[in-house]
Amino acid sequence: MFWWVLPAAAVAAAAAAWTAIRRRKPDVRRRPAAHSDRLTMLPEYQDALRRHRRWLAVAGLACAALLASAAVAAARPVQLTTTVPEQRNRDIMLCLDVSGSMSSADAAVVEVFAELAREFDGERIGLTIFDSTGSQVFPLTDDYGYAREQLLLARDAFDGKPGGSGFLDGTWGGRGSSLIGDGLASCLSGFPRTQDSDTRADSPEAKRSRSVVLATDNYVSGNPILTLPQAAALAQDRTVRVYALNPGDLDYGSDPGQPGAQLRTAAESTGGSYYALDNPGAVPGIVTAVQETEATALKGAPRAVVSDQPVLPLGVAVLSGITLGAALWRMRL
Amino acid sequence: MTSLLPRVKSKMAIFAHRKARGMLDGEYGSVFRGRSLDFDDLRAYVPGDEVRDIDWKASARHGSPLIRRYVAVRRQTLILVADTGRNMAAVSRSGEVKKDIAVMALGVAGYLAYRHGDVVGLVSGDSAATGTIPAKAGEAHLERLLRHVDSHAGLDAAPSRIEDQLDHVARTVKGRNLLFVVADEIPASPALEQLLRRLRAQHEILWLTIRDADLVPSGATPSSGAGFFSVSDSVVLPMHIAATEAIAAAYANAAAERDAARNTMLRRTGITEGTVDGSRDVVSALFALLERHRRAG
Numbered sequence: 337m338f339w340w341v342l343p344a345a346a347v348a349a350a351a352a353a354w355t356a357i358r359r360r361k362p363d364v365r366r367r368p369a370a371h372s373d374r375l376t377m378l379p380e381y382q383d384a385l386r387r388h389r390r391w392l393a394v395a396g397l398a399c400a401a402l403l404a405s406a407a408v409a410a411a412r413p414v415q416l417t418t419t420v421p422e423q424r425n426r427d428i429m430l431c432l433d434v435s436g437s438m439s440s441a442d443a444a445v446v447e448v449f450a451e452l453a454r455e456f457d458g459e460r461i462g463l464t465i466f467d468s469t470g471s472q473v474f475p476l477t478d479d480y481g482y483a484r485e486q487l488l489l490a491r492d493a494f495d496g497k498p499g500g501s502g503f504l505d506g507t508w509g510g511r512g513s514s515l516i517g518d519g520l521a522s523c524l525s526g527f528p529r530t531q532d533s534d535t536r537a538d539s540p541e542a543k544r545s546r547s548v549v550l551a552t553d554n555y556v557s558g559n560p561i562l563t564l565p566q567a568a569a570l571a572q573d574r575t576v577r578v579y580a581l582n583p584g585d586l587d588y589g590s591d592p593g594q595p596g597a598q599l600r601t602a603a604e605s606t607g608g609s610y611y612a613l614d615n616p617g618a619v620p621g622i623v624t625a626v627q628e629t630e631a632t633a634l635k636g637a638p639r640a641v642v643s644d645q646p647v648l649p650l651g652v653a654v655l656s657g658i659t660l661g662a663a664l665w666r667m668r669l
Numbered sequence: 670m671t672s673l674l675p676r677v678k679s680k681m682a683i684f685a686h687r688k689a690r691g692m693l694d695g696e697y698g699s700v701f702r703g704r705s706l707d708f709d710d711l712r713a714y715v716p717g718d719e720v721r722d723i724d725w726k727a728s729a730r731h732g733s734p735l736i737r738r739y740v741a742v743r744r745q746t747l748i749l750v751a752d753t754g755r756n757m758a759a760v761s762r763s764g765e766v767k768k769d770i771a772v773m774a775l776g777v778a779g780y781l782a783y784r785h786g787d788v789v790g791l792v793s794g795d796s797a798a799t800g801t802i803p804a805k806a807g808e809a810h811l812e813r814l815l816r817h818v819d820s821h822a823g824l825d826a827a828p829s830r831i832e833d834q835l836d837h838v839a840r841t842v843k844g845r846n847l848l849f850v851v852a853d854e855i856p857a858s859p860a861l862e863q864l865l866r867r868l869r870a871q872h873e874i875l876w877l878t879i880r881d882a883d884l885v886p887s888g889a890t891p892s893s894g895a896g897f898f899s900v901s902d903s904v905v906l907p908m909h910i911a912a913t914e915a916i917a918a919a920y921a922n923a924a925a926e927r928d929a930a931r932n933t934m935l936r937r938t939g940i941t942e943g944t945v946d947g948s949r950d951v952v953s954a955l956f957a958l959l960e961r962h963r964r965a966g
Contacts, residue, residue, distance in 0.1 A: 366896050
């Protein structure tokens with residue numbers, strides 16, 4: 337990162353060495369000695385001198401390695417990688433039509449999300465069920481244990497296991513049944529209100545993507561307060577993508593007035609997509625596909641990540657320092 | 670530069686106070702045997718005089734020992750042989766520069782000779798050149814000799830080689846003289862032994878060895894002193910690596926063998942040797958040397 341440190345360190349080391357060589361003054365306290373060869377020619381002394389020179393070489397090498405690695409570490413070596421960050425700040429609202437025809441598909445959806453909730457990290461998940469009126473089972477939460485518990489409860493209820501009938505309480509009593517537009521609208525109301533923060537793109541709330549997994553066959557009986565297109569417009573307004581799962585696509589022809597075509601139009605108008613199911617067993621694959629699509633859609637721009645790599649030079653520096661210390665101790669300097 | 674001879678004299682005065690006055694003179698006087706038979710006078714006995722010079726009859730009359738003095742037939746010549754090479758600029762065992770010890774020893778010997786009425790000459794030099802200062806009497810001459818030694822032995826002198834000076838003496842000096850050789854711990858060699866044998870046939874020789882510094886002080890810590898550098902090539906001796914038992918033992922062994930070989934060589938050639946560590950014990954070492962020489966007879 338700071339590669340100019342290396343030549344600067346080399347110049348500084350060279351200057352220090354030059355000064356040390358230039359300034360080497362004879363120690364005035366040293367006394368002259370005659371017949372020094374009587375000592376230096378002793379084989380014992382020669383052995384000791386050889387050992388000393390070896391340790392001196394080790395110390396010199398260690399010192400050089402220490403200086404070099406310290407200079408390299410000071411230059412902050414970095415690794416430059418390009419990553420495509422996958423956003424984890426998604427809000428997923430499961431919006432399930434609990435009219436009788438939908439139960440097996442609903443069971444498959446919640447089961448898949450119960451599995452997915454294990455791997456969630458940063459996402460929030462909520463569950464709203466509706467028939468004639470909407471009922472929020474649990475709001476958007478990142479308490480995945482709780483969410484999973486609730487999702488498994490929902491699955492048992494949809495499968496018709498004993499004791500699960502109370503789960504669907506509160507979804508009747510409205511005018512008619514399968515009021516899809518109202519159900520979708522109540523799902524949308526489960527997202528936090530962000531009218532203010534929508535204008536501020538940097539607020540954390542504004543950066544969270546929102547999606548609704550809407551499982552319905554779009555057979556309306558009764559008079560909803562909001563029609564499906566109105567609810568879709570609301571979703572569009574609140575930047576919520578709707579992924580529609582239709583287990584009973586029984587359209588005849590390509591008339592846009594058919595329920596499946598309406599659902600497709602509504603979903604695609606919000607930026608989501610529409611999946612028609614032939615049987616409930618296909619749900620896991622489709623939900624995973626939705627999850628994948630969502631993940632790709634949310635991938636941010638490729639970003640260059642600069643990370644320090646100080647391990648190697650600092651490791652070398654530590655090793656050289658230890659070697660230098662050992663050599664100096666061995667030489668009794 | 671202060672005078673060198675007064676320093677020598679003061680040293681001798683201190684010694685004279687410690688031992689009996691005149692003792693050194695007596696020792697010096699008995700270096701040569703075979704005096705003339707011309708009786709001069711009597712003087713009081715001082716320790717160190719030859720017992721056979723005592724005039725027993727006169728002593729009996731006088732009540733204390735008296736020594737017969739004879740008229741010196743010829744003046745003796747003392748030739749100081751000194752090494753003024755680079756080795757003498759090194760330190761001795763006592764830590765002083767060996768040159769200072771050599772000047773002190775030469776001064777003491779020369780002053781004894783001067784008091785005895787002898788003339789003193791100097792043969793000094795190094796491996797490059799050897800010079801002679803002819804023998805003369807007088808304190809001024811002695812001072813000049815000492816200054817010559819003092820000024821020539823330095824770190825910028827040529828390497829030491831005492832054999833050259835001895836060879837010079839053998840070739841140029843005639844007659845029977847007293848040689849006083851001051852050198853450091855030179856190694857024995859057959860060539861040197863032959864040369865010394867040749868010199869001993871002609872001269873009376875006193876040999877004073879100045880002990881070299883102990884490069885590996887046994888038992889001393891490596892931090893004592895700042896170490897040495899070699900006078901021959903100015904290379905610093907890394908003392909801390911030599912401070913091991915094995916090296917100290919080997920060095921001490923080698924030094925002992927060298928000393929023994931030199932002692933044997935000098936004894937075989939009939940030369941009396943004395944050793945001196947520092948200038949403090951120059952006078953006593955010289956006294957011991959003269960005493961030993963007289964005993965060895």
